[in-house]
């Protein structure tokens with residue numbers, strides 16, 4: 001065990017993953033010599049050489065398309081997109097190629113590429129260094145989508161993703177990169193993809209969240225407990241596939257749901273969650289499902305704090321749900 | 325002229341190659357120099373403000389002032405600029421007052437773009453400057469579309485777009501160059517080849533020897549100019565702008581330069597490049613070089629230089645103080661300008677947020 005922040009845990013996971021399997025290569029902008037703009041890949045090029053840790057030209061299309069070609073050859077590429085906002089230049093490759101290769105080739109050719117990218121706000125990044133594009137990916141058949149909220153899960157999910165036979169979109173909440181540290185095993189371990197984590201046990205209302213909203217939700221749950229509202233906090237960890245059993249079990253226990261994400265509300269991941277809960281557990285609900293999300297505006301710069309869900313906004317929603 | 329030849333005006337000793345400069349009168353030469361110094365001092369002040377936590381991020385153009393200023397200087401009022409995040413000098417040259425740029429950097433209520441973008445991502449319709457976005461290379465293709473429209477409408481505009489060497493790997497560059505070549509559009513592509521895209525050196529960015537050569541494949545000329553030589557930059561870009569205006573089509577100008585500082589205030593360049601390399605380039609500092617030229621022509625001296633810097637420093641300080649004092653944009657503005665109108669869901673979200681915040685105020689003791 002060592003104390004690691006999320007960057008260190010991911011870095012440690014990358015070292016182990018590359019040591020375990022010599023077909024694993026890492027490619028992206030500034031990942032080699034610099035070790036990544038967030039230092040997630042620090043030291044990897046020194047350890048594994050320039051044939052396995054590749055500084056690419058400034059082309060996201062090139063990064064993803066190359067990773068697809070490499071995967072077809074038999075490598076296990078980890079492609080880093082410097083900010084999730086710059087996955088959009090590579091969207092054609094991700095949505096039309098990466099996600100569909102297995103299906104369209106009748107399972108002859110597969111593209112198990114792990115695509116890592118920092119997501120989310122809270123760092124003063126404005127429109128293009130803050131977006132949370134998880135719904136775009138979860139809406140695309142053929143992609144698995146995961147998002148850790150702490151160093152332990154970050155490493156465990158990374159190593160699990162490296163064993164997947166399908167492309168995995170690995171979202172790293174950049175706000176959490178260095179804000180917290182935790183005890184993380186030094187050796188390899190996995191956190192299974194498709195399993196949520198109960199962060200806190202409660203009986204009055206279920207708060208469903210993921211990524212950077214998890215520490216915030218824990219904080220809110222503590223505040224709510226002072227008002228005798230006991231919150232069941234679920235960290236989804238995997239958005240696709242979703243751990244529906246854990247979600248439904250909690251609904252059956254609390255009968256009240258608040259969903260939190262920082263991505264915009266309309267067609268956000270919360271909409272899918274709410275639909276699933278209504279379809280599968282409508283008769284267990286005692287109150288309308290509420291969502292606390294980013295607003296349906298582009299991600300602002302100066303008014304970022306007003307844009308992002310706050311502890312106060314979530315607490316209001318919890319109170320409303322419990323009072324309903 | 326071969327694409328790989330480096331065009332220079334200033335000699336190795338930066339003294340006067342001729343008793344006068346054919347394309348710039350003495351007053352313009354001095355204006356160019358003053359603007360470059362203003363840019364240098366302004367950028368340095370922004371780095372200082374960042375260290376004090378007053379500006380969240382900044383990308384300095386130190387070492388590339390000649391490119392930004394001398395190129396922008398060749399434009400006429402009707403022309404349009406599609407800049408990137410490292411050409412503050414070009415903005416000033418287009419007439420942007422420092423106070424106005426600072427309002428953007430601080431994201432205040434006086435910012436034309438209403439505090440929506442990170443520092444340096446300025447834009448002004450009035451000053452014919454497109455709004456800068458972060459995804460590298462996107463604006464290059466917009467410049468081409470703008471020039472295409474000017475061609476269709478027989479407008480007088482020439483469009484100039486700035487970008488880095490890294491941007492030449494992005495789709496915006498290639499698709500823009502291609503379309504500009506097909507239609508011989510009135511656009512000037514100015515690539516600031518400062519040798520790095522964050523940490524990635526030029527030789528990992530492209531397999532070609534130069535950026536300029538890339539124009540050939542798209543059917544027009546590429547020119548390689550010494551980006552630390554303000555006169556050479558001016559002459560080359562002026563010629564390109566004139567050609568575009570006369571219907572002669574696009575030009576790609578590669579300005580060979582060096583990013584003296586880190587990529588941005590978030591970057592530490594000592595991790596990926598040697599100090600000696602930067603030192604060597606500093607000997608070719610564009611401002612020092614141009615200053616020596618002006619002195620050799622008898623147009624400038626140390627006393628005037630000191631006085632200029634003092635005046636500029638105090639103007640910068642005044643502008644900073646004024647800009648920083650402005651309040652942030654009002655809360656409700658968060659929901660404006662997503663669309664022309666305000667659809668019901670945004671009106672509802674705005675109401676929810678204001679109600680919530682009012683409620684909080686009421687609750688707090």
Ligand SMILES: Cc1ncc(C[n+]2csc(CCOP(=O)(O)OP(=O)(O)O)c2C)c(N)n1
Pocket residue numbers: 029058060082086089410458459460487488489490491492516518520521522583587
């Ligand atoms: C599409 C996209 N990918 C990545 C980034 C992150 N990024 C910002 S600037 C930059 C390097 C740009 O280098 P270059 O074009 O050479 O210009 P310079 O910064 O050197 O002036 C990178 C990778 C981005 N802004 N947009």
